[in-house]
Amino acid sequence: MSDNANSVNMTAPSRGYHHGDLRAALLDAGLDLLKSGSAETLSLREVARRVGVSPTAVYRHFPDKAALLKELCIRGALELAQAQAQAMKAAGGGRKGFVATGxxxxxxxxxxxxxxxxxxxxxxxxGFFSSDFSDDQVGIKMLRDNIISLVPKEAGEKGVLFGMLMSWAQVHGLSMLMLDGQIPVSEETIKAFESSQMEFRFVPDQPSE
Amino acid sequence: MSDNANSVNMTAPSRGYHHGDLRAALLDAGLDLLKSGSAETLSLREVARRVGVSPTAVYRHFPDKAALLKELCIRGALELAQAQAQAMKAAGGGRKGFVATGxxxxxxxxxxxxxxxxxxxxxxxxGFFSSDFSDDQVGIKMLRDNIISLVPKEAGEKGVLFGMLMSWAQVHGLSMLMLDGQIPVSEETIKAFESSQMEFRFVPDQPSE
DNA sequence: GCATTATGTTTACAGTGATAACATGTCCGA
DNA sequence: TCGGACATGTTATCACTGTAAACATAATGC
Structure with missing residues (x-):
C-alpha cells in the first residue's frame, strides 16, 4: 500500500506520463465498474477500455488481475469500516451502536x-484477521472493541473471539443470503435485525437443556 | 453411474458415437470436478473433456452452462439436506438436534x-425459499419445523420467519467466512458453535437493556 | 427400407487473462 | 546539451473460455 489515495495526492506531478496516473485511474475505473452492478464479470480489459488504454498496460501497475482486485477490496474494506463507524456514532455508541454497525x-x-x-x-x-495491513483492520478492531465491552468479563479472550465470530457471521450470513437472492433484500428485515436483541453469552460446554 | 460396456474411445469412435446417458454422465463429472477442489473455475469444456466428448455436445442436454450448474446445485442441496437430517437423528432431535443440523x-x-x-x-x-422445487425444499422445511418447535408460540409467523432467517444466516455466515479464508476452518470452532446455546427470543421492539 | 429425429462433431467467433517483443516518453548523469 | 537508462504504453500472440452454425452419425418410427 505504498501510494494511492486519489490522483490528487501525487506530490510529484511531473511524474505524470502518458496518462497522468494510470494506476489510480485503473483502480477508480475498477471501483466504478464494480459499483455499477457489473458483477463478478469484471474484466481487466474492461477496466483498461474504460480508462482508454490498451489491455496490457494494466500489467505495468499490477502483476495480475488478482492484485488489482486485492487493492479494490482494500478500498472497499476501508469504505465499509467508515460506514460502520459512522453508524456507530449516529446510534450513540453502546450496544445499540454495535448493532448499528452490523x-x-x-x-x-x-x-x-x-x-x-x-x-x-x-x-x-x-483475511480481515490478518495483521498485514493496518488500515483495513479498522473494521475488525471496531468489532473487537465492541465485543469486549459487551461480553461478560468471565468469558475471557476465548469468549471475545467467539463473540466476534458469531456476530460477524450473523451479519455476514444475512448479507450473503441477500446478495445470493436466497432471502429477500428488504430494509424491513435489516430493521428487524437492528431492533432485535443480540446476546453474547459464552456457554461453550453447557449440556443445554 | 450408467456406464456402457464400451469405454468411450475418441480415437476410434466407431461405436462410441452415442454415449449411453450423457446427461447423467455430465452431471456426475461436474459434481466430481466440483468436489475435487476445482474451485469456481469449473468449465463446460473441462466437464466435456472428462466425459470424453466434444465441448459442444453439452448443448444437446443443457441450454447453457448456467443450466448445468443449476442442476448440480439442486443435487448439492439434496445432499446437504440429507447430511442435516442424519445429524438431526444422530443428535436425538430437539434443540440439540437442531444445532447439530447447523x-x-x-x-x-x-x-x-x-x-x-x-x-x-x-x-x-x-432460492431455497422458493417452492418451485419439491425435493430440495427439504432443508428449508426441516429448518422451519425446528424453529417452530423451538420458538415461543407468541412469536407467531413473523417470529418463525425471523428465527429461520437468523439461524440460517448464522451458520451460513460461519460457512462463508471459513470458505473465504476470513476465519480459520477448524473443527474446534464448529464444536464451539455446536455446544453454545442458541436462543430465539423474539424481542423485535425492545429498547434493549 | 427409408425419412425423421436425437445426439455428437467440427468449425468458427468473440471474449478473457497473460507473456513477449516492441515503441515511446521521461529522467538523470556526463 | 546530450544520451543512455528506465518507466510506461502498445502490438502481436497464445491458451483458454462459452456459444452458435453447419455437418455427421446413430436410433427410431412409418
Missing part, C-alpha cells in the same frame, strides 16, 4: 454487491 | 467448498 455492514453489502463479493473472495491470506 | 451445514460447506459456492450462487430465483 446493520451498516448489511446495508453496505446490498448496496455494493459486486464489490462486497470481491472483497470477501480476494481478501489476503488470513 | 453444524452439519457448516461441515458440508467446508467439505465441499466449490459445490457449496455454486449452490448459493446458482440457486433459482427465490
Amino acid at each position: 446493520a451498516a455492514y448489511i446495508r453496505y453489502a446490498v448496496a455494493n454487491p459486486a464489490l462486497f463479493r470481491i472483497m470477501m473472495a480476494n481478501m489476503p491470506p488470513g | 453444524a452439519a451445514y457448516i461441515r458440508y460447506a467446508v467439505a465441499n467448498p466449490a459445490l457449496f459456492r455454486i449452490m448459493m450462487a446458482n440457486m433459482p430465483p427465490g
Whole structure:
C-alpha cells in the first residue's frame, strides 16, 4: 500500500506520463465498474477500455488481475469500516451502536454487491484477521472493541473471539443470503435485525437443556 | 453411474458415437470436478473433456452452462439436506438436534467448498425459499419445523420467519467466512458453535437493556 | 427400407487473462 | 546539451473460455 489515495495526492506531478496516473485511474475505473452492478464479470480489459488504454498496460501497475482486485477490496474494506463507524456514532455508541454497525455492514453489502463479493473472495491470506495491513483492520478492531465491552468479563479472550465470530457471521450470513437472492433484500428485515436483541453469552460446554 | 460396456474411445469412435446417458454422465463429472477442489473455475469444456466428448455436445442436454450448474446445485442441496437430517437423528432431535443440523451445514460447506459456492450462487430465483422445487425444499422445511418447535408460540409467523432467517444466516455466515479464508476452518470452532446455546427470543421492539 | 429425429462433431467467433517483443516518453548523469 | 537508462504504453500472440452454425452419425418410427 505504498501510494494511492486519489490522483490528487501525487506530490510529484511531473511524474505524470502518458496518462497522468494510470494506476489510480485503473483502480477508480475498477471501483466504478464494480459499483455499477457489473458483477463478478469484471474484466481487466474492461477496466483498461474504460480508462482508454490498451489491455496490457494494466500489467505495468499490477502483476495480475488478482492484485488489482486485492487493492479494490482494500478500498472497499476501508469504505465499509467508515460506514460502520459512522453508524456507530449516529446510534450513540453502546450496544445499540454495535448493532448499528452490523446493520451498516448489511446495508453496505446490498448496496455494493459486486464489490462486497470481491472483497470477501480476494481478501489476503488470513483475511480481515490478518495483521498485514493496518488500515483495513479498522473494521475488525471496531468489532473487537465492541465485543469486549459487551461480553461478560468471565468469558475471557476465548469468549471475545467467539463473540466476534458469531456476530460477524450473523451479519455476514444475512448479507450473503441477500446478495445470493436466497432471502429477500428488504430494509424491513435489516430493521428487524437492528431492533432485535443480540446476546453474547459464552456457554461453550453447557449440556443445554 | 450408467456406464456402457464400451469405454468411450475418441480415437476410434466407431461405436462410441452415442454415449449411453450423457446427461447423467455430465452431471456426475461436474459434481466430481466440483468436489475435487476445482474451485469456481469449473468449465463446460473441462466437464466435456472428462466425459470424453466434444465441448459442444453439452448443448444437446443443457441450454447453457448456467443450466448445468443449476442442476448440480439442486443435487448439492439434496445432499446437504440429507447430511442435516442424519445429524438431526444422530443428535436425538430437539434443540440439540437442531444445532447439530447447523453444524452439519457448516461441515458440508467446508467439505465441499466449490459445490457449496455454486449452490448459493446458482440457486433459482427465490432460492431455497422458493417452492418451485419439491425435493430440495427439504432443508428449508426441516429448518422451519425446528424453529417452530423451538420458538415461543407468541412469536407467531413473523417470529418463525425471523428465527429461520437468523439461524440460517448464522451458520451460513460461519460457512462463508471459513470458505473465504476470513476465519480459520477448524473443527474446534464448529464444536464451539455446536455446544453454545442458541436462543430465539423474539424481542423485535425492545429498547434493549 | 427409408425419412425423421436425437445426439455428437467440427468449425468458427468473440471474449478473457497473460507473456513477449516492441515503441515511446521521461529522467538523470556526463 | 546530450544520451543512455528506465518507466510506461502498445502490438502481436497464445491458451483458454462459452456459444452458435453447419455437418455427421446413430436410433427410431412409418
